[in-house]
Amino acid sequence: MKSFPWGHQRRFNAYSNYFKKQFGQRIQKLSVNAGFTCPNRDGTVARGGCTYCNNEAFSPSYCVAGSSVTEQLQKGIDFHKDRYNASRFLAYFQNFSNTYASLDELKRIYDEALRFPEVEGLVIGTRPDVIDEEKLAYFAELSKRKYVIVEYGIESCYDQTLDRINRGHSFEQTKKAIEQTAAYGVKTGGHLMFGLPGETKQMMLDEVDILNNLPLNNIKFHQLQIMKDTIMAREYKENPDHFRFFELDEYIDFVIDVTERLNPAFVIERFSGEAPPRHTLSPRWGLRTPDVMNLIEQRMVDRDTWQGKYFKKS
Numbered sequence: 561m562k563s564f565p566w567g568h569q570r571r572f573n574a575y576s577n578y579f580k581k582q583f584g585q586r587i588q589k590l591s592v593n594a595g596f597t598c599p600n601r602d603g604t605v606a607r608g609g610c611t612y613c614n615n616e617a618f619s620p621s622y623c624v625a626g627s628s629v630t631e632q633l634q635k636g637i638d639f640h641k642d643r644y645n646a647s648r649f650l651a652y653f654q655n656f657s658n659t660y661a662s663l664d665e666l667k668r669i670y671d672e673a674l675r676f677p678e679v680e681g682l683v684i685g686t687r688p689d690v691i692d693e694e695k696l697a698y699f700a701e702l703s704k705r706k707y708v709i710v711e712y713g714i715e716s717c718y719d720q721t722l723d724r725i726n727r728g729h730s731f732e733q734t735k736k737a738i739e740q741t742a743a744y745g746v747k748t749g750g751h752l753m754f755g756l757p758g759e760t761k762q763m764m765l766d767e768v769d770i771l772n773n774l775p776l777n778n779i780k781f782h783q784l785q786i787m788k789d790t791i792m793a794r795e796y797k798e799n800p801d802h803f804r805f806f807e808l809d810e811y812i813d814f815v816i817d818v819t820e821r822l823n824p825a826f827v828i829e830r831f832s833g834e835a836p837p838r839h840t841l842s843p844r845w846g847l848r849t850p851d852v853m854n855l856i857e858q859r860m861v862d863r864d865t866w867q868g869k870y871f872k873k874s
């Protein structure tokens with residue numbers, strides 16, 4: 561049996577094991593839509609948003625803007641307690657940009673979530689251009705008593721890609737936000753998309769070396785999926801040859817290549833994403849996310865490889 565630095569037998573530093581170790585039991589994430597908007601949609605940075613953005617595609621049904629944070633969490637807690645016997649939770653603020661409000665408003669929302677004794681902490685998804693020292697000082701304070709992680713949509717390390725998908729910020733801004741967050745002692749997460757137009761496999765692999773030098777705690781990988789009713793959906797219909805999607809088998813090997821180069825200290829939260837079929841336009845693999853994960857883990861065994869096998873510290 562091999563032994564890995566993360567202290568279990570899985571071949572990557574897996575999120576579920578990390579949480580079991582951290583909290584002594586399984587933790588369930590509950591998505592909450594707190595009604596935030598996004599500066600890349602309301603005209604502050606740009607209008608129209610990122611070309612692939614369709615927030616609806618990633619929201620569970622109990623997570624409805626308009627009902628309060630308390631109502632949404634209560635529903636989510638009741639549902640997961642009944643169905644899965646879950647007892648500890650993280651409030652996951654996923655929709656839009658969850659630091660895009662005044663500090664007072666953020667305190668009102670996040671303090672409301674943390675009033676639930678079952679809620680162990682917050683996962684706060686946001687953009688790198690809507691964070692500042694005041695907000696980070698608040699999250700740092702919360703971090704002393706609760707689990708808090710700020711997750712940034714990195715998506716790509718290349719400015720030409722970020723321009724092409726209308727992210728409205730540069731990679732330098734992403735880097736700075738992650739470094740600043742970590743400097744405040746707040747955990748950081750990153751989200752990277754594979755298959756964005758204009759990027760080759762080698763470019764995507766090279767991103768790993770860039771990310772390895774950032775103070776990230778967690779990372780999520782997604783294959784590109786095109787959602788209906790997005791700018792990218794229109795681009796795809798007009799020029800399908802500008803897009804190339806990973807076949808499942810090809811993706812499994814590719815994401816393992818990525819993982820082999822990845823800093824073993826980074827906790828991997830996901831290798832792939834899955835939007836509901838009614839929202840997707842791009843070809844689907846026909847498998848659920850846990851099934852894809854199982855295939856990836858089996859392929860790691862077959863290849864006798866693991867996270868960080870070829871990690872080079874620089």
Ligand code: SF4
Nearest residue numbers: 598600609610613656
């Ligand atoms: S930053 Fe997020 S919410 Fe805003 S447009 Fe882009 S993907 Fe959508």
